[in-house]
Amino acid sequence: MVKPSRSLLLLGYILIILANVTFFLPPEIKLTETISFRSFTPGSIFEKQEVKYADISDITQKFNQPDPLELPEKAAPAKKKKKTKAAVVKQQAPVKPDTTEVLETRYHIQFPEKADTVLDGFFQALRSSLPSKELIRVLHYGDSQIEGDRITSFLRRRLQEQYGGCGIGLIPAVDGSGTRLTLLQRADRAWSRTLAFGPDYNKTLPGSYGVLGTYYTYTPIRHLSQIKPTSGQSSYSREETTTNGKFDFSTAEPVSLELMPSDMAKGRSRQVKNLKLLYRNPGAPFQLSVTMAGDTVNKNIDSSGSLRIYKYRLKKDFETIRLSFKSKKSPELYALALDCNTGIAVDNIPFRGSSGTEFIRMNKNLLKQQLKELNVKFIILQFGVNIVPYLTSNFSFYEEQLYNQLELLKSVAPEVSILVVGVSDMSRKEGEDYVSYPNIEPIRDAQRRAAFKAGCAFWDLYEAMGGKNSMPSWVFAEPPLANKDFTHFTPKGARLVSEMLYKALMMAYEEKNRI
CATH class of the missing domain: 3.40.50.1110 (SGNH hydrolase)
Incomplete structure (x- = not known):
């Protein structure tokens, strides 16, 4: 049977050893460039090291701006077209910047x-x-x-x-994050993107990235209406259908994108004057259809290995825009843009x-x-x-x-x-x-x-x-x-x-x- 006095003595020895270790041990031992071991020290145990956080009160006073999403909308309602145009013209007049105060050096x-x-x-x-x-x-x-x-x-x-x-400028064909407040995007699953950055970067793929650091392509789908699918077989096929040696666009199923302003889109973000497509299609021509508010524009675009920009002029206030593509091979789509002139x-x-x-x-x-x-x-x-x-x-x-x-x-x-x-x-x-x-x-x-x-x-x-x-x-x-x-x-x-x-x-x- 162990006497209580011996247990207390053993505990005392342990405390003495720990006190010596914490006294002589450095507060941090660096194991690698990114890994370190931190230990208790008498200072860390008995002396509280107060960390002083920066005072940012001057920042909130000098630079606080109201949230534009909480302000009354400057732009006219969508149906009042004449008033919207007048407002845009007036807002585009150059004015002197309102930065008359002299900022501290740290902001320069x-x-x-x-x-x-x-x-x-x-x-x-x-x-x-x-x-x-x-x-x-x-x-x-x-x-x-x-x-x-x-x-x-x-x-x-x-x-x-x-x-x-006006507008929100360049946007990807497919919004991977879905975090943008002023625009909603939808896309068919046939679309895929190739990135110049991030864990999905593949150096073996072609490096023809767009200005957004990406390019988008889709998998063309042909609809063979003359073939009746058997049980378990889809009516969609990747086989080519041609007429007189040329690809028959009428046999292709469209691959689509949709752009629409969100409920939070206010003011200039809704005042879009044109839609641009940045693309290159070295593999094959494609057919593009752009639809907004019941108005559809169709365009057959020849094959080209050089950069091209297609511009669609909005005739009405920005509503849902649907873009449909048909082709034998997908073009490389670098970006879309919602802009003013x-x-x-x-x-x-x-x-x-x-x-x-x-x-x-x-x-x-x-x-x-x-x-x-x-x-x-x-x-x-x-x-x-x-x-x-x-x-x-x-x-x-x-x-x-x-x-x-x-x-x-x-x-x-x-x-x-x-x-x-x-x-x-x-x-x-x-x-x-x-x-x-x-x-x-x-x-x-x-x-x-x-x-x-x-x-x-x-x-x-x-x-x-x-x-x-x-x-x-x-x-x-x-x-x-x-x-x-x-x-x-x-x-x-x-x-x-x-x-x-x-x-x-x-x-x-x-x-x-x-x-």
Whole structure:
């Protein structure tokens, strides 16, 4: 039988050993670049280390904008066509940007040393877009931080209020995420997409990606009405049907897409003037039918290996548009666009899971053609959150990769201005607190160096949103400005970010106008 005194003595020895271990053991032992072992220390047990979250009250005061979905609709009701036209014409008149206040340095657009002219091409396009009666285009690339038209939609609204334009710009043929608020899309199951990014990327497939980093194709279906299907056999077949050696479109079943404004689509997002299709069909001709409000346009399109843009002019207010395709082989469909004829278009192009290093996978000549035909004047690149979880002491590899992407874009479109938006703050939980990842600032610095080296502008979102430990302040704000993953902004937070970016751009623009 063990005496109680011996048990107490053994427990005392154990406590002494543990006290010595915790005293001499470092608070963190790094096992690999991404894995570490944390231990208790006397300080962590008895001394509470208070983490101070960033104060963002000035941000919400300076940049808070009302939600356009909660405002009375500026556009006329769909049936009042004359009033809608008049409103659009009036809204497209150029007005002076309302950014008269001087912003703090942390909100400013940053430029390479002795090269503050890198955005002049875009600023000149803004000055001349309306008088020249042209449509200029802004491409906003990013990771999941902008998915669903977050950040982009509010920036689009602000720019179109100042410089005219309407619609939501470029969209994929098939909406894979289904998160866009202002547009609903439906597509037949025959469609498939090929991506230049993400886990589905396949380097063995043709690299003829569109400006959205994707291309869409469908599996043609032939209907052999002259053959009666037997039990268990479908009346649809992949056998070819020809008439006089040519493909008989009448025997093909259509493969369709549908676009329709959602109930949340208001104002300029509904004021669509034309629908564009960017495509290439080297394999075979195809028949296209476009239907809206009972009006159908049919067009037979010859085979061509070059980039083409088909434009459908809307004769009525934007309602459900159905596009039907018939062909022996599918064309490559790069993008659709819902635009105005003049003003500015701002396109939301999310690369989910990307770190912004996949542009070199695209065909340079095809990308060059698309940027030229779309009259792109400004490209915004907003990446970084997907590289944050990879903890390392040196991000020179990422700097070089990002620089290569920027150099590619500059080589195919030297006249296009480029802005790199730095990584936003991200937090991880340590004990009871949420703290910024230790590599946020090194990633931000690598992005800035790459931008300046390539002759591009840079906007520091990390500093603009409050710097170190600012993400918890956004998450715990009322109402919340970021989600509880401590990575992505809520719609209200996205609206703040877009307003900060818009005012930073307009401040830089006004500085140029004063010179």
